[in-house]
Amino acid sequence: MKFIQHIKGGDPSSLSVAEAAIPVLVENHVLVKVAYFGINRADTLQRQGKYPPPLNESEILGLEVSGEVIAIHDSQAKPVHLKVGDEVFGLVAGGGYAEYAVINTEHVMMVPKNINLGQAAGIAECFLTAYQALFVESHLQCKQKVLIHAGASGVGIAAIQLAKSHDCLIATTASSATKLDLCQHLGADILINYTQQDFVAEIKNNWDGCDLVIDFVAGDYLNRNLKLLNIDGTILYLAMLSGRYADNLDIALLLGKRASIKGSTLRNRSDVYKAELIKKFTDACLADFANGQLVSIIDTEYSVAKLADAHQRIENNDTQGKLVVGW
Template sequence: MRAITITSFGKPEVLVEATRPDPQPAAGELLVRVTASGVNRPDVLQRKGAYAPPPGASDLPGLEIAGTIAGGDTAELAAAGFKLGDRVCALVSGGGYAELCVVPIPQVLPVPAGLTDVEAASLPETFFTVWSNVFDRARLQPGETLLVQGGSSGIGVTAIQLGKAFGAQVIVTAGSDDKLAACQALGADVGINYRTQDFVAEVKAATGGKGADVVLDMVAGDYVARELQCVADDGRIVIIAVQGGVKSEINAGDVLRRRLTITGSTLRPRPVAFKGAIAAALRERVWPQIEAGRIKPVINKVFPAAQAAAAHALMESSEHVGKIMLDWTL
């Protein structure tokens, strides 16, 4: 099979197309003939040598795919409601930048009706992440306010749409007025330009001084202390990335007095059963909204798979709004 390999840790140019042996599914797995792969920040970190695959995972980058089922035990497939040839998308722990990929069956979802494979491949990584952190971990409720740091990212555009679909007010930060306009077109109620505005003051103003009930934080670093200043009593801050650094200095007294929660998670190393539970929740509660057109994939640019290096360069530029994709048919 064709695959995109990391020849050494470094700049995007270390991503090179090569030929790899076809993988074979084990018990509890199926084989997908991949037509599209999503590009995500963890892929960039892995390329730089900062985010190793978990034990047993493929060394190839790529955490989300779409295509058709090309192999697997027919009885196991049938038990999960699948058969050979079905169009599916899936979250994987690695190996997504390839024409063939093995996936634990619980992590596989049908392609939502009406979506292309490229659109379907843009869903798993961000939808699993947002659902797990915003709804399971932070328990966002209808009528609450969600603050999304980095609203124009792949995670951000997903969080905006899911937050609105489940009855929350959504406030986003982004680095340009154009990006904020794109976020508001997706349903964000309030946009804050973090380069020209103080998000603490703006969040307080937008909530009548109450603050946000849930903060989805991809920055960490000194953002955490500022988020404590604009989170509501009993509020929850969920950290899912540390682009601003791993160290934060906070007022612990604030956490005590106002009953605040600071939490976080990484999805990639979690067990199959955990990811399967998220997949089941998405299929029941989110996939019908996608099929009804209330939630839509947001794709910035599609690259031929052989141009993975260019896709990574765009990701690192932070000029995109939404997802960056690789197409194996181009």
């Protein structure tokens, strides 16, 4: 099969097509012929040598794919929800940038009606991350006030839609009017261009404060997030785009707000955890893609030949929604 090889520490131009054996189908897994794979910041970080795959997982980049089931392992009772020929999408801990992928049967979801395979390739990683952040880690309640940084990112777009489905009030930050227009279209109530506006001041001018902050930035955002947090509020970190250290944490603010500061990841979770998360998400949300309540926003579909361009755009923060690549 063809797959995309990378040079550890290389720039986007170092990505190239190579040949490898089709991965071996193992018990409780299915073999999927990949039609599309999603591009995530984790892929660019792994290529740069900053985010190694979990132990015993494929070194090939890629965390999510869509395609067709072509084989189910013979030694297991075939799962009732899957059969050869089904169009599916799902999570992998590595190995997505390839023509074939072996996926845990409990990490696979059926492509909803009215969604094509390109759109499906942009759902798993961002929507599961957002669902986990809002409802598993933060126990979001209806009508709470939520600040979502990086609102036009894949996870940001998913989080806006999921929070709005619970009648929450949503503020979001982004770097351009075009990105903020998309956030508003998806349901954001307060739009903040962080290159021109102070998000703390904008929140305080409109609300008393926020019950939950979803942050990808870190660095000096930590104290600023604390300033606008309501009593007993939560700040959840999903990334650290401004660096891994937050100096001069204001402990008085932390105590005064009785704040919870949490960090969350998805890739290195156990298979059992991912299966439970996927079941919760499937039961609660998957039908909403078919009826249009939730939307997979695809910025661009790339060919494999243009994969380097996709990586560069991720690194430049130049996206509005997901980038996906088709074979």
